[in-house]
Amino acid sequence: MQTARGEAGFSLGTLIRRPETGSLIGFVAVYLFFAALGGAVFIGAPGWSSWLNIAAEVGIIALPVGLLMISGEFDMSVGSIVPASSMTAAILCGYFGFAAPVGIVAALCVGLAIGYVNGILVTRTTIPSLIVTIGMMFAVMGLTLGFAVLIKGSTSVSYVPDPLTKSLLGHFINGMFNVSIIWWIGFVAVFYFLLHISPLGNWIYALGGDRESARSAGIPTDKLTIALFMLSGFNAAFVGVAQVMTYQSAQVAGGQSFIFNSIMCVVIGGVLLTGGAGSVIGIVLGTMTFAVVNQGIFFAALDPNIGSIIIGALLLLAVLSNDKFRALAMSYSKKK
Amino acid sequence: MTAPVLELRNIDKSFGPIDVLHNITLQVKAGEVLCLLGDNGAGKSTLIKTLAGVHQPTRGDILMDGQPVQFSGPRDAAGRGIATVHQFGGTFPLMSIGRSFFVGVEPTKGWGPFKRFDRKTANRIAVEAVQNFGITRIDDGDRLVGGLSGGERQSLAIARAVHFGARVLILDEPTAALGVKQAAHVLRIVNEAKRRGLAVVFITHQVMHAMAVGDHFAVLIRGAIAADFHKGEKTREEISDLMAGGESMADLEAQLGTNATV
Numbered sequence: 001m002q003t004a005r006g007e008a009g010f011s012l013g014t015l016i017r018r019p020e021t022g023s024l025i026g027f028v029a030v031y032l033f034f035a036a037l038g039g040a041v042f043i044g045a046p047g048w049s050s051w052l053n054i055a056a057e058v059g060i061i062a063l064p065v066g067l068l069m070i071s072g073e074f075d076m077s078v079g080s081i082v083p084a085s086s087m088t089a090a091i092l093c094g095y096f097g098f099a100a101p102v103g104i105v106a107a108l109c110v111g112l113a114i115g116y117v118n119g120i121l122v123t124r125t126t127i128p129s130l131i132v133t134i135g136m137m138f139a140v141m142g143l144t145l146g147f148a149v150l151i152k153g154s155t156s157v158s159y160v161p162d163p164l165t166k167s168l169l170g171h172f173i174n175g176m177f178n179v180s181i182i183w184w185i186g187f188v189a190v191f192y193f194l195l196h197i198s199p200l201g202n203w204i205y206a207l208g209g210d211r212e213s214a215r216s217a218g219i220p221t222d223k224l225t226i227a228l229f230m231l232s233g234f235n236a237a238f239v240g241v242a243q244v245m246t247y248q249s250a251q252v253a254g255g256q257s258f259i260f261n262s263i264m265c266v267v268i269g270g271v272l273l274t275g276g277a278g279s280v281i282g283i284v285l286g287t288m289t290f291a292v293v294n295q296g297i298f299f300a301a302l303d304p305n306i307g308s309i310i311i312g313a314l315l316l317l318a319v320l321s322n323d324k325f326r327a328l329a330m331s332y333s334k335k336k
Numbered sequence: 337m338t339a340p341v342l343e344l345r346n347i348d349k350s351f352g353p354i355d356v357l358h359n360i361t362l363q364v365k366a367g368e369v370l371c372l373l374g375d376n377g378a379g380k381s382t383l384i385k386t387l388a389g390v391h392q393p394t395r396g397d398i399l400m401d402g403q404p405v406q407f408s409g410p411r412d413a414a415g416r417g418i419a420t421v422h423q424f425g426g427t428f429p430l431m432s433i434g435r436s437f438f439v440g441v442e443p444t445k446g447w448g449p450f451k452r453f454d455r456k457t458a459n460r461i462a463v464e465a466v467q468n469f470g471i472t473r474i475d476d477g478d479r480l481v482g483g484l485s486g487g488e489r490q491s492l493a494i495a496r497a498v499h500f501g502a503r504v505l506i507l508d509e510p511t512a513a514l515g516v517k518q519a520a521h522v523l524r525i526v527n528e529a530k531r532r533g534l535a536v537v538f539i540t541h542q543v544m545h546a547m548a549v550g551d552h553f554a555v556l557i558r559g560a561i562a563a564d565f566h567k568g569e570k571t572r573e574e575i576s577d578l579m580a581g582g583e584s585m586a587d588l589e590a591q592l593g594t595n596a597t598v
Contacts, residue, residue, distance in 0.1 A: 199442035199453045202431075206439040209428030216410050217440035277430040326430070330483040 018329075022321040023270045023285035026314065030289050034296030042299035049176035050299075055291035056184035059284065060239050061258055062265040063191045064232035066283040069266055070195070071228055072208040072275030073129040077118055078236040078262060080140040081111050082255035085240030087144050087157065090250035094159025095152055104165075104241050111237025112230050114140055119226030137259070145252045158249040170245030180242045187235065192280045204228070208275025264311065265290045268318040270325070277326065289314065339402030340365045341535040342387070342418070342504050347396035349382055356382045358560045360396070364504065364535040364552070369526060371546035372539045373579050374556035380539050383556065384508055387537065388420045389413030419497035420506040421490065429482030433466075433474065434459035436481050437496050465495045469525050487518030491525045498529060505529055506537045511545045523548050543575045555579055 085107035093103035122129045171179045195201040206214040215221045269286025271278030297307035340363035349357040364370040374380045385391045389407030407413040428436045438458045444451040459477020466474045471491045511519040555563040555578045
């Protein structure tokens with residue numbers, strides 16, 4: 001962990017100035033709140049599995065969306081990449097009868113390709129990424145619907161995966177924990193390495209801090225931006241594939257919830273909307289907070305509308321507290 | 337006599353029909369500070385961008401060490417040792433000192449795809465480089481750049497340029513947004529860079545700051561060099577008057593109805 005610094009050691013002051021601290025406090029508070037209301041079931045395995053399943057799905061997408069936001073870009077197209085990739089996999093395997101790996105690879109390539117086009121449009125034109133990816137979202141949505149109707153003649157395609165594929169991508173461990181939780185943990189490790197350990201992470205921060213300075217410092221800013229968009233396309237497609245394997249069918253609609261949910265997780269996790277700051281641990285905490293609220297509502301038997309209000313309020317609080325913690329981090333200096 | 341590190345000969349620059357620079361001839365030698373004075377809109381930015389390789393001159397030659405050169409872009413100019421430091425230091429406020437110091441040239445440990453950013457080495461070198469310039473208050477490479485004062489940020493950017501082998505340092509209004517103490521800080525750094533044998537181009541419209549460090553002065557008015565002189569050849573009032581475009585400062589103040597001795 002980063003908090004255990006060699007020379008600085010562990011101290012409350014250092015902890016408070018870590019950018020993730022706000023997110024951690026938020027998560028603990030939200031969890032305690034719903035644990036009190038939801039009772040034993042929420043604290044036990046059923047509760048954990050239900051929110052972890054949600055967290056894993058949105059979390060896999062939130063990671064690259066967060067990296068993009070740190071680099072100063074938005075990706076709204078993830079919401080349509082999820083159904084596009086699950087439809088690709090389901091049509092190839094369920095309708096045409098290809099083996100599962102063919103469908104999976106093709107679906108992931110769809111995600112990479114959409115991300116590539118996003119990246120090219122953002123770097124070659126002056127259109128802001130928010131607009132580019134919204135446009136891309138609608139275009140991909142339309143294409144998915146068009147091809148599904150053209151090929152299958154309906155808006156949903158079913159597919160029963162073979163046991164191995166099912167156990168890798170759509171299995172429920174103990175009948176409760178979706179295997180994608182493990183994939184999520186894997187992705188967290190990879191993204192943690194990318195952002196915080198490899199030199200690439202420095203480039204991402206620099207890109208979000210000041211694109212011009214980053215370019216004049218010799219960072220291949222366009223390539224990096226395109227790669228990040230491809231990463232988010234890939235992860236969204238991965239979730240699409242996992243959904244087919246889990247629910248054994250693909251729908252044209254669905255997936256739109258990922259757009260705002262992924263951004264919400266990232267922002268609650270302390271990533272700066274304008275880029276330049278954020279961390280993987282923060283994104284993970286933000287995702288967990290979001291998932292706990294999302295599922296805690298049912299366990300606490302609250303009106304689902306109240307859940308939306310809580311998430312909205314949480315978002316505002318998160319941005320406010322993140323600003324506060326960032327100011328603290330700015331004024332941080334080592335004690336002598 | 338050694339050739340100047342950087343020299344402009346009869347440089348013209350126009351953007352379409354608009355002429356911005358006319359017949360600019362300037363030179364700066366190693367260990368010398370050239371102060372470029374000029375009011376807003378005098379063409380200072382265009383001149384800096386031409387020096388830094390952002391713009392190609394329409395006519396005229398750029399020479400480095402007496403050899404004609406052509407910069408294909410800012411990276412080419414930087415590769416030849418021309419470093420530009422902008423008003424706000426061109427650094428990243430939310431990055432740590434160590435990280436921002438090494439943006440683009442990160443020190444790494446490990447091999448292949450598992451290369452790791454070497455935080456400790458980066459922090460140590462960055463802090464040493466800044467302290468060598470006399471900024472001893474910076475002692476922790478994990479501090480965020482945004483937490484530094486304006487003067488410290490400038491100093492960090494200058495130390496960075498020097499560390500990476502700059503020979504010509506272009507400082508674009510480094511003292512414009514700073515208080516008196518902070519400005520003095522930056523001026524001391526400029527002197528230190530000069531002492532180390534760098535050629536410094538110092539852009540400012542504060543005559544006091546220019547006179548404190550300059551060896552050689554050029555006043556730019558409407559895209560042309562209006563005056564070119566050395567240290568001690570002109571008084572502060574004369575320079576101010578030149579910058580105001582020939583009108584004396586006293587006249588200007590009279591027009592504005594203000595008192596010069598406020």
